[in-house]
Amino acid sequence: MVKRKITKTRSALDQRASRTWKHLTKDVRHCFRCGELLVWEFVRIEEKNRLVCSECKLIAYQNPKIVGATLPVRDGKIFLLRRAIEPGYGLWTFPAGYMELGETVEECAQRETWEEIRARVKLAGVPRLYSYPDAVTVTIVYPATVLTRTPSPGPESLEVKLFSKKEIPWKTVAFRSTRDALRDWAND
Numbered sequence: 001m002v003k004r005k006i007t008k009t010r011s012a013l014d015q016r017a018s019r020t021w022k023h024l025t026k027d028v029r030h031c032f033r034c035g036e037l038l039v040w041e042f043v044r045i046e047e048k049n050r051l052v053c054s055e056c057k058l059i060a061y062q063n064p065k066i067v068g069a070t071l072p073v074r075d076g077k078i079f080l081l082r083r084a085i086e087p088g089y090g091l092w093t094f095p096a097g098y099m100e101l102g103e104t105v106e107e108c109a110q111r112e113t114w115e116e117i118r119a120r121v122k123l124a125g126v127p128r129l130y131s132y133p134d135a136v137t138v139t140i141v142y143p144a145t146v147l148t149r150t151p152s153p154g155p156e157s158l159e160v161k162l163f164s165k166k167e168i169p170w171k172t173v174a175f176r177s178t179r180d181a182l183r184d185w186a187n188d
């Protein structure tokens with residue numbers, strides 16, 4: 001009985017995923033090993049369709065990307081930045097960016113914080129994770145204490161400003177993960 005229930009849930013999830021994520025692979029056309037065209041092909045051992053190289057048969061796995069982020073706080077207020085790049089040009093968010101090979105998520109979050117608001121921070125507490133079936137990113141958000149006296153915009157930011165929980169500019173926050181993480185922080 002329980003088993004059947006689980007199967008049903010998984011199937012519903014699969015259906016939802018197939019409706020929502022295929023667009024994330026639309027620009028993936030060529031095998032990164034040999035350069036030939038990729039095609040959707042049923043991979044029997046995995047029981048699902050994958051992008052497979054038409055020549056060397058390499059499976060081009062498409063997986064989410066990790067984003068490291070901080071909530072840079074001082075005295076109960078948070079430093080947000082206004083983005084100087086797309087996507088989300090002109091909108092508010094906290095420091096965040098793609099994890100690089102050769103660093104940990106913690107290092108990524110701290111590096112992005114320096115790049116975007118020119119602040120050194122001390123990570124302070126358990127991170128929260130934000131993922132969505134129709135998004136390519138998994139955002140890992142660390143609460144952080146700001147050590148730098150006066151944070152300022154880096155090259156990818158237009159402006160850096162300190163907000164209390166009541167002042168968060170909800171109508172102009174950049175991303176769904178930004179909104180969800182700020183809401184969780186504001187409700188703490």
Ligand SMILES: [Zn+2]
Binds near residue numbers: 034035053055
């Ligand atoms: Zn190939």
